[in-house]
Amino acid sequence: MYERKIPEDLECGINVSMKVLGGKWKACILDSISKGVRRPSELHTAISSAAPRVINMQLRELEEYGMVCKKIFPGTPLKVEYYLTPTGESILPLVAAIDQWGLTNRDHIIRMQEALQ
């Protein structure tokens, strides 16, 4: 893991949530898993704009924070599945709300941004 130089302030709830949801693909990954996309290769296909390596790394972080847990089915071909933990489940409404706000306000944001020539 990368060792931070600037200490993070976890007093603020916003920072805690952002630690979990802030990565470029973390919310998408949680959303996908909640919809039943559990296997790494399926996630790579589902979130094709992200490089597989990136998804792996963010999965590892989500696992570290106890948002998902990884089940390894030994045997061959090796099978791995990720599941949401109760804490992971508990953040889904937030992810849904974030997605919803974004969809509702996308046009506004895009328009504003284009307005600056």
Next chain:
Amino acid sequence: MYERKIPEDLECGINVSMKVLGGKWKACILDSISKGVRRPSELHTAISSAAPRVINMQLRELEEYGMVCKKIFPGTPLKVEYYLTPTGESILPLVAAIDQWGLTNRDHIIRMQEALQ
């Protein structure tokens, strides 16, 4: 403005919201303004962990997205106030939910992280 090299995908609502809330201090700024901290220098004091320059920049972005609007009161000393726009108001429940989830789950996250030695 910095010119992105990797295009952003605003199809996904999550990305739209993160554009607005993703900066390290944007949610804090929106929260502060909603609580009546309107003047730049007050914001600098209220969010003292952030360098003033950073707050200025994030304010400018929030203004670009139409989340806040800036009122300049000419005269001396010059007075500036930021207000939430209706769109800015509409994201407050989301900011509150993000803060709340973080506060509720802070201990869990911290514990998990410390558990990796």
Next chain:
DNA sequence: AAAATAAGGGAAAAATTATTCCCTGCGGGA
């Protein structure tokens, strides 16, 4: 005259995150 307050920006450096490239190991099919 010097310093403080108000608002803010340019440029560069530092920090952080994301991405790419390539490698491992296992077993199955052509």
Next chain:
DNA sequence: TCCCGCAGGGAATAATTTTTCCCTTATTTT
């Protein structure tokens, strides 16, 4: 045998974001 798909990691690089440093303008206070 060679290549494919599975799961995943190391190292380096690129991209992005945050921070620091210092400068500007105008008025008021000491």
